[in-house]
Amino acid sequence: MPPHPPLPGELREAVRGTIAAVLVQPLESVTDDAALMRDLGAESIDMLDLVFRLEEVLGRKIPTGRWEAYLRSHLVGLDPTAAITTDFVVAFVEEEKRRP
């Protein structure tokens, strides 16, 4: 676990790096609006891998079900394959970081 959680700019870069590592994609392709499934080849189990590795980025556990709950509340009426973008994941991590 890192000694302190990353600062905002660092956070985005850490998330980008994690997405690139999980999906074995070049970092350059992990743009803010890149959709993980539509553009970067992600499938459902990659999300499990991603959330696990994001715990290291955050420096703390992400309780089971939290990512799924975030999807349910933020994807209403949207197509997940297009809507789960780098920005989407960064927003999730920032929300997690703000929790006590």
Next chain:
Amino acid sequence: MSESVVVTGVGVVTPLGVGLEAFTDSLRHGRSGVRRIDTFDCRHLETQIAASVPAASFDPAAFVRPPKLVKLMNRAAQFAVAAARMACDDAGLGPDAVDPLRLGVSLGAGGMGLLDGDLLESQALAVLAAAAEGGGDRFDVAAFTRSYRERTNPLTGLRALPNLAAAHVAIQHGARGPNSTVATACTAGTQAIGDAVRLLRDGQVDVMLAGGADATINPMGILGFGMLGTLSRRNEEPEAASRPFERSRDGFVLGEGAAVLVLERESLARARGARIRAEVLGYAATCDAYRITDERPDAAGAAAAVRGCLQDAGIGPAEVDYVNAHGTSTPMNDRIETAVMKEVFGARAAQVPISSTKSMLGHLLAAAGAVEMAACVLCLEAGFLPPTINLVEPDPECDLDYVPHRARVARFDTALSNSFGFGGQNACLLIRRYPGN
């Protein structure tokens, strides 16, 4: 009369080379793939030798599309996928060559599931963390589950499932036909190929990717087989440890790797202009139904498998030119296998060359039968008999022609491959030179 089944492609990942050229060359030169184990600290193990696929010779990512899928594959699955890719390339089997629903996969698989390599470690670390939290010297399941859940990537469990190697091969090649995994240990590779042959003869499929993969060179693999007294302990002379039929043999050497064959119905192979490497003429499988590790002393189960295979092939013992032995280098197998050969071949037994490629490769368990079938196909084409190396002083009870020391130039037309495994399963395949080759 069912149609003939032919081999149009071969792919291998072995301790003697990755790819047909390297593998065949090693067999021709009688090289040994056995080394001191250097992939984990084996100093407290009684057996410290194995035949690994050298890291420098194998890059899994080179054979997987997209490369992201490598993380879902255990080592055996990586071997299987690589061997299948090379086999399909060898067969010239492109993405549109076959109706996907008539392209199937049949693989032998082994391993120890959650006790393999990194999977064992993730559990061990969780146990240690739980103990450090005050579990003391008993196995605190509750603390272990909490610790494991916290530290372990959820995808880990997917690498423990033996059926996923065949699933990955299917994904790589769009093989939507029958997909099966055979788990009969030392016999699995042979049985997986035999099952594939039967499906093809039945006309249910047009092409099968068939073979086996295994990667059990890890602490639990060595402990499991070692504590049963089945592994060689000739640690100071690794290359000499696998010595089938030899007087001072003391057990088998664990190997790892994979082989996949592209098997087709003959009419399809000819229609698409494929180069045919050999014909698979016969297959049979039996079980000793005797004991878990001892073979029947009268070798009745093994003999029945050999006879059944010849009968299935429609040939007599006199027409067998070469035998690739199971030849594990255990005191028991090699003696009994010799007796089986004498019983089936009668007076002619001493004239039928029988060699054990396990002398060079070690025992690849679920991959053994497949790699040995690949060796038969390649050696038949190349015109040499692979040797039994390390045959310094033959066991007096083993007095056949084991092609000792050096490969022997020989044009032969038929080859019988034996696999006799733990659990008493026996399986044999017979191949023949394709007419005109």
